[in-house]
Amino acid sequence: MHLLVVATLGVVATAAVAPVLLAADGAPAPDDHAPPPRGTTRGIVVVLGVIAGCTAFGEGAVTDWGALHLQEVGASPALAAAGYACFSLAMACGRLAGNGLVHAYGPTRVVTGGATAAAVGALAVAAVPDVEVVLAGFVLIGLGLANVFPIAIARAGAHAGAGGVALASTVGYTGLLGGPPLLGIVAEEVGLPVAFAAVASLAALAAALAAPALGGGEGVLRAARAALQRHTAQLGVLYSQLTGPAGDRRPYPGLEALAT
Numbered sequence: 001m002h003l004l005v006v007a008t009l010g011v012v013a014t015a016a017v018a019p020v021l022l023a024a025d026g027a028p029a030p031d032d033h034a035p036p037p038r039g040t041t042r043g044i045v046v047v048l049g050v051i052a053g054c055t056a057f058g059e060g061a062v063t064d065w066g067a068l069h070l071q072e073v074g075a076s077p078a079l080a081a082a083g084y085a086c087f088s089l090a091m092a093c094g095r096l097a098g099n100g101l102v103h104a105y106g107p108t109r110v111v112t113g114g115a116t117a118a119a120v121g122a123l124a125v126a127a128v129p130d131v132e133v134v135l136a137g138f139v140l141i142g143l144g145l146a147n148v149f150p151i152a153i154a155r156a157g158a159h160a161g162a163g164g165v166a167l168a169s170t171v172g173y174t175g176l177l178g179g180p181p182l183l184g185i186v187a188e189e190v191g192l193p194v195a196f197a198a199v200a201s202l203a204a205l206a207a208a209l210a211a212p213a214l215g216g217g218e219g220v221l222r223a224a225r226a227a228l229q230r231h232t233a234q235l236g237v238l239y240s241q242l243t244g245p246a247g248d249r250r251p252y253p254g255l256e257a258l259a260t
Contacts, residue, residue, distance in 0.1 A: 045156045045164045047209055049171025051111070052152040054206035055145045056176035058118055058199045062087045062138055064180040069192045073129045087138040094146025107151045108214040115207035118144030122200035126193045141199070148206060155214055175202075 066087060070080040094114075101110050121140030124133055149172065156168035183195040 041160050041164075042167070045160050045167050046171060047212070048152045048156045048159075048164075048214075049168035051115075051206045051209050052149045052168060052172025053175030054115070054202040055118075055148040055152070056172055056174075057179035057202050058122065058141055058145050059091075059149075060176045060179040061183050061196065061199045062141055065183055065187065065192060065195065066138055069125065069196065070131060070134055072192060073131055073134055075131045075134075079131065083135055083138050086135055087142040090139040090142030091146045094143045095150070098147035098150065101147065102151065107155065108210055111148050111151050111210040111214060112207050114144040114146065114148050115203045115210065116144070118148075119200045119203035119207065120144075122196050122203060126196040126200060129193070141203075144203070151214070 063084065066083050067080040070083045071077065075083070098110070105113075118141045121137040121144060123137075124140070125137035128134070128137075153165055153168050153172065156164040158164075160167070183192075183198065186195040186198065
């Protein structure tokens, strides 16, 4: 009966929005002239994909293992299923509020604050074997992670167009695909609480990467790349001096000034 009601509502909703979707499909798509991501831009896009992957890892963990963890701490099957519902509802509410939050605080603060909140929620899930605390932790994870993935992918598109979106999404979705099986392996060895501690660690990593990736990190990477190229060139000159012809070889290249 449940599936029949949901299917009926889905068909009604689809019929209601079909005219709008069909009209949008006929509109000309905007041209994307952004070049494929290369060099420093590619590095920024990959970092943004890692941030998205940390988010997807946490989402996959709660989706696939949250109900089992709730049952392990004493929840009934019905309440365990409600845990996923609480997480999904929290994430939906967070995304509905995301546009206003980004306009009010900026994407960097939203991602940093959200990932930090998700890390706190995952730590509560891992550390406190209490049904109410675990449910609250799932809600906090859902609220915290709600806007991290969309902001990271949108920023990748701003950096490198469709190619950036494709690259960041490919990196990001590895967390969703690989996270739950990895958590299962960890849970089998050391238990689900430790597995959810990994969710907290990756959420904290996303928070740490947010500022350099969203707030001027491209300039930092360019400076680091220029410094690496400069030092590589210096090492090349030094190598040529040490291995050149005997007449041109200097025993202590770079230290000639000390001889005077």
